Amino acid sequence: xxxxxxxxxxxxxxxxxxxxxxxxxxxxxxxxxxxxxxxxxxxxxxxxxxxxxxxxxxxxxxxxxxxxxxxxxxxxxxxxxxxxxxxxxxxxxxxxxxxxxxxxxxxxxxxxxxxxxxxxxxxxxxxxxxxxxxxxxxxxxxxxxxxxxxxxxxxxxxxxxxxxxxxxxxxxxxxxxxxxxxxxxxxxxxxxxxxxxxxxxxxxxxxxxxxxxxxxxxxxxxxxxxxxxxxxxxxxxxxxxxxxxxxxxxxxxxxxxxxxxxxxxxxxxxxxxxxxxxxxxxxxxxxxxxxxxxxxxxxxxxxxxxxxxxxxxxxxxxxxxxxxxxxxxxxxxxxxxxxxxxxxxxxxxxxxxxxxxxxxxxxxxxxxxxxxxxxxxxxxxxxxxxxxxxxxxxxx
Numbered sequence: 282x283x284x285x286x287x288x289x290x291x292x293x294x295x296x297x298x299x300x301x302x303x304x305x306x307x308x309x310x311x312x313x314x315x316x317x318x319x320x321x322x323x324x325x326x327x328x329x330x331x332x333x334x335x336x337x338x339x340x341x342x343x344x345x346x347x348x349x350x351x352x353x354x355x356x357x358x359x360x361x362x363x364x365x366x367x368x369x370x371x372x373x374x375x376x377x378x379x380x381x382x383x384x385x386x387x388x389x390x391x392x393x394x395x396x397x398x399x400x401x402x403x404x405x406x407x408x409x410x411x412x413x414x415x416x417x418x419x420x421x422x423x424x425x426x427x428x429x430x431x432x433x434x435x436x437x438x439x440x441x442x443x444x445x446x447x448x449x450x451x452x453x454x455x456x457x458x459x460x461x462x463x464x465x466x467x468x469x470x471x472x473x474x475x476x477x478x479x480x481x482x483x484x485x486x487x488x489x490x491x492x493x494x495x496x497x498x499x500x501x502x503x504x505x506x507x508x509x510x511x512x513x514x515x516x517x518x519x520x521x522x523x524x525x526x527x528x529x530x531x532x533x534x535x536x537x538x539x540x541x542x543x544x545x546x547x548x549x550x551x552x553x554x555x556x557x558x559x560x561x562x563x564x565x566x567x568x569x570x571x572x573x574x575x576x577x578x579x580x581x582x583x584x585x586x587x588x589x590x591x592x593x594x595x596x597x598x599x600x601x602x603x604x605x606x607x608x609x610x611x612x613x614x615x616x617x618x619x620x621x622x623x624x625x626x627x628x629x630x631x632x633x634x635x636x637x638x639x640x641x642x643x644x645x646x647x648x649x650x651x652x653x654x655x656x657x658x659x660x661x662x663x664x665x666x667x668x669x670x671x672x673x674x675x676x677x
Contacts, residue, residue: 308341312414313349313414314339316414329362329364329372332363332364334381334413337358337410338413340352344402348385348409348411349410350404352406382408382410383411386406391406392408434486437487438481440491440495441491441494444491444498445474445475448494450597451504451505452467452468452501455505458508459508459509474497478494564617564623565623565664567585567587567588568586569669569672570623573667573668573669573675574627591619596622604647608647612650616664624653624654627667628643628646628649630671
């Protein structure tokens with residue numbers, strides 16, 4: 282086929298010719314390469330366009346011209362990029378359409394340089410790379426916009442994950458602690474949202490389901506709260522008038538009645554502490570756990586009076602501090618579920634105190650927890666004694 286050299290006129294080609302450098306500005310090949318990399322990232326160029334653009338930039342001879350003209354032939358670009366001639370022509374067409382390069386055609390459509398009698402290059406016909414360097418500000422703004430979009434997407438996925446975990450935890454708690462409460466409608470909505478939620482590694486937009494997950498979380502937590510209040514919406518009447526730091530065992534009437542504690546001063550000064558610690562084989566009172574580990578109040582968002590509340594807090598905090606599921610199972614077999622939760626709260630509080638003071642004594646909370654479990658199993662560590670020491674330090 283005979284090449285006529287004709288090229289259809291496009292708006293992008295004219296727009297590229299309107300781009301110009303600053304007066305007296307000289308551009309090096311290194312600067313031009315940096316502009317090409319930024320343009321490829323900002324526009325998300327496919328590999329073929331990146332290869333052709335890189336070879337066009339490499340052909341720039343750093344002449345002291347007002348326009349950045351290069352004139353490599355298609356055969357040269359094919360040999361350098363490994364692409365077919367058709368792929369090279371399509372890539373050049375797309376680069377012109379994206380206003381990255383502008384064509385400068387000769388009378389016969391060939392690309393060549395016009396030389397003087399002494400061999401110096403006076404002018405050339407080929408492709409103008411001036412728009413590539415002149416649009417540096419556009420590439421910077423586009424990269425910033427892409428970075429902000431990625432950050433918004435990451436935050437949206439994080440919020441979706443938080444809502445999803447909260448919904449699963451609330452539904453699980455409703456099914457186990459309040460089995461008479463109907464949750465079939467909430468489970469159906471959750472299944473529908475799970476099916477429509479995009480994957481973090483895909484291209485879906487998480488903001489399309491973020492609001493729906495937030496509404497479902499509010500509905501599930503509201504139903505859990507209503508079930509815990511036994512259907513009543515009025516405020517609870519506090520009938521306990523005793524000290525808030527002492528555990529209340531009144532009215533239990535079950536077989537787990539502890540022996541009365543002798544609180545008379547003794548030679549060790551630990552008479553008052555025995556009741557909070559309990560005898561060997563018993564667990565610390567929830568009141569002592571709350572006083573020694575204020576982090577549990579921040580987690581639960583209120584007062585804790587029962588052992589099951591301490592257990593729920595420890596089980597929820599287990600993964601947060603990096604305690605493996607196998608370590609949790611070992612702790613439940615060694616010191617019981619409640620004792621395992623208490624150990625989790627102790628480790629979490631010590632780790633939180635370290636982060637606040639900057640001492641960094643515990644670098645691996647999960648490993649520290651496993652060590653405490655094994656010491657407790659050998660009888661060399663008592664959680665109640667540690668809780669008393671922690672409470673004493675807070676009161677000093």
